[in-house]
Every structure is written in structure tokens, then in C-alpha cells.
Amino acid sequence: MHVSYEQAETAIAAALAESNKLGVQMCIAVVDSGADLKSFVRMNGAWVGSVDIAIKKAKTACFFGMNTGQIGQLSQPGGPLYGIEHSNGGLITFPGGIPIVDTDGILIGAIGVSGSSVENDHQVAKAGVDVIGLTDLPEHPWRT
Amino acid sequence: MHVSYEQAETAIAAALAESNKLGVQMCIAVVDSGADLKSFVRMNGAWVGSVDIAIKKAKTACFFGMNTGQIGQLSQPGGPLYGIEHSNGGLITFPGGIPIVDTDGILIGAIGVSGSSVENDHQVAKAGVDVIGLTDLPEHPWRT
């Protein structure tokens, strides 16, 4: 299953509302369960460099079915996944990317947000996911 | 000057309406005058391969301030720009990409559409541009 266009737009609207509440300028990307781009917006004044980071966060979260920040904890020097960022055309492994899992526990896509602190990025991404998916991830969300 | 978020969303809404009228499933990308992605949507059922084509059409139209199909006429075997597609990380030079020029004749961005015949792609892109910019391009739209 893939996130629908309507779900992607719903998630982005919620993420935009959260960004405005925080007073930050974000890039927000939604990918489907194939990690292919579904929807994207760059708010006025957002960093141009965040375009690629938001998309890569969404792809990274989808590739591995986990929050990008969790991968980053494993990819530090000495960690088991050190250097994983070199794969898949470039990963981003700090917070701001979250898988989207439907109520059946199926991975249907992911959202990636970039433009502020990583805490704000994650908070905005979570606001997007909350309106269309689960907030508690199963251990291994399945693609179908 | 760059296309604003509000302009990009207006253009995409018009392009989506045109797509629905035609009964086609499109990827639609808007870039600013630096050829950096501003907004993107992929309709349900659109080809995944069209994601990159729509974005590259928008970038190509912005890079040279002309419709992508015009470049393609010059880049055929034996033509003066044969092989130009190898530049800039890959260009797409068939129809579906159109520059966005404001009422002062300034290039503010571009739109790229992919997902159907090149005639439909161009028609949908034009529907997007029509609501936020000029339809008759000056000979050399200027960036500022």
C-alpha cells in the first residue's frame, strides 16, 4: 500500500500548521512506500539546502521503516552502522524523518522535514504523521 | 525574484484541475528562478518514473528560460544542441516544461509536468502557468 495523494496533502497541511505555530520555515516531503516522492512543499524563506535534506529524510525513514534519528544513533563512529549515509545515493540520519504506518501496521510511506532545529523538524514531521497514521511504530513495519 | 509558495500552490491547483479534466495522472513540479524545487505533487496512479521527469522538465525550462520542447527541437541528431541533455545532471527536452515569467517579464521559476502524452503534459503545464504568469514569453526572460 502507498500513501494516497489525499493523505499526503492532509499530512502536509498539518505539518504546515505546526510550522506556523512554531514560527519556522520548513521543507516538507512525503514519499510513498517505494520511497518515491509523492508531495513536497518549501515554505517561503526556507533554506534551499533543506529541499534535498527533507526528501532524503523521508526516503531514509522509508528505506528502513524507522525514525531517521534512530539510524543516526547507530551510525556514529564506532557504531554498527557507521557510514551508512554513503548508501542509496545519500542518507540523512538525524531527526526529522518518520515512517507513516497505517492502522493495520503497514508501512505506507514516510515524511521528512528540514528547516529548523532537529527537535522542531521532528515535531513538525510528527504533526504530519499523526493525522494519517500511527504514532507508535511496530517493530518492523512491512511493505506490501 | 522567486515564485512564492502561494503562487506555486495556485499553479499546481490549476494544473491538477486540467489533469482531472483530461482524465490523466500527472506529476507536477514547480521550481523557483534558481531551479530549486518549490512544490511538487504526484497524483494517484501517476508513473513513478515521472517524478524525476517532471522535476527535470521544470529545471530545464528554468535553466534556459524557454519551453523544454523548443530545446528538444535543437537537440536532435544533427541539430546544433545535440547531446545538451548530458549537462546539468540531466535535462529533459521534450514538451511539458514551461518557464514562469511575471508581468514585468522577469523569470521567477518554471513548471514541469509528466505523466501522459507530451501534448497533454504541455497543456497541463500551461494551465498552471496561465494563472500566475505570462503566456507569451519575452525573447530572453531575465533573472534578477
Next chain:
Amino acid sequence: MHVSYEQAETAIAAALAESNKLGVQMCIAVVDSGADLKSFVRMNGAWVGSVDIAIKKAKTACFFGMNTGQIGQLSQPGGPLYGIEHSNGGLITFPGGIPIVDTDGILIGAIGVSGSSVENDHQVAKAGVDVIGLTDLPEHPWRT
């Protein structure tokens, strides 16, 4: 707004003068606010490897509207932006890249310098910016 050719040449001339004063051989790149190359020079004897580093420093400073060294402080192992260098086709996050902000506080481009110590790189970049822009950056320089 984008840095003009005349501004770019003025900045490069000042950066070259500073390089000569320090007795160092530099690569110096100026990009516009879309992070697209505007002017570049490689002094005689400068490292060939510095060509790409100078350009990437300028792009990085433009992408995020901040000095490259500030990003590097956040991208160390264990830091919040660890691995950000994998985005945008490769960033350079040590000193030597500085945004160019005009007197209205608008980001109009960036300069990147590579070829000596990072302290010298930064000093030469700053000499370039000083003649065409602000030296005190606003918190979030805006693109328009």
C-alpha cells in the same frame, strides 16, 4: 535578488588582494542566491583539489544562510547535524564559506575560499564579503 557580476568581481578582487597579503594560493568562488556559480578564480599554484571545495563552501553557505564553520560545529559525531555533508551533492562544513547579505538583510549569494588553513580561508572569504555586503549576519537571511 542575486549578486551581480560586478559585485562578484569586486569581491574576488578583494579576496585576491587579501590572499596576496597572506602569501597564500587560493581558489575563490562566488555563487548567487540560487547557489549557482557566478565567478571563480584559481590562483597560480593553488591545489586542484580546492576547486571543488571552494565551490562547495560557497554553495553550502548559500544553502543555509550561515558560515560553513557554524554548520561544521553542529555536524560533528554526536552532534545534531551529523552527516549533513551527504546532502545536496556534497557539502563542505569547515570554515571558508560565508553568505553575502545586502544592506537590506537579503541573502544575495555566498563566497567560498579554499587553499590554505581554514583560518586563512575564512579571512580571505571575509575580505571578499566585506566590500559588497554586511559582515554581521541577521539570524535568518531571507531569499526573495
Next chain:
Amino acid sequence: MHVSYEQAETAIAAALAESNKLGVQMCIAVVDSGADLKSFVRMNGAWVGSVDIAIKKAKTACFFGMNTGQIGQLSQPGGPLYGIEHSNGGLITFPGGIPIVDTDGILIGAIGVSGSSVENDHQVAKAGVDVIGLTDLPEHPWRT
């Protein structure tokens, strides 16, 4: 031998003068005999897409010690070098790139110009080479 900074600037000044005489907006790149960028300028109003094309034309002319247009004649469908543009990270094989050969017949670099018709691009590139090198190329200019 490599083109010096002073030679590169002399060539670019002549190319700029020719561009102004023609009333065109060009990107002009000079590479040394290692095909590494030495100097680059983008005139105000020049296409952003020409940045990469000018640099690739200079590199292509240097890589093979011949005018880019000569390679393009060999790379047409059915020709002996069909598809050569896929090598070296992307070549540009239409006119506008010219090797720079010194008075001893040694290849010291190349110039690439993009921004107008290929005839104008070539004319501007030739104006740049004329002030620092030979206009009649030996059959196989040598690198040293």
C-alpha cells in the same frame, strides 16, 4: 604546462569584449591542461543552465585536444563516437569549446563558452583563445 591565472583572465576579458560586441550574455570557463577549472564568469542575465555547459565544453575540448564541435560530428547516430557524451561525467560536444595551445604547440588548457547560438559561442571562445594561444591547432596537441 598549464594556462596561468594571468592568461586565463586575459582570455576571459577578450571573450567578454566579444560578447558585449555581439550583445549576448555568456558563461565563460577556462580550464588548465588537467581539465581543472581555472577561471569562470557568468555575465548578468546569462542562462543558469549555461554554467555547467560552459565548463563541460572547456573540459571536453581539453580532454581530447580538439574543438567540441569536431567531436560532435563524430558522435552522431551511426558515427564512430556515438554516445561519447556519457563518459567523463558528461561531455558537451557541440561548438563553443576550444583547446588553448601555446606557441610551442603544447596544450595548456581550453576555453568553453555557452549562452547564445553555437556560432556565437564558438566566436566568443575563439576571441578568448586568440589573445593567448594559437588559432591553428596541431594535429595532436600534447600535454606535458
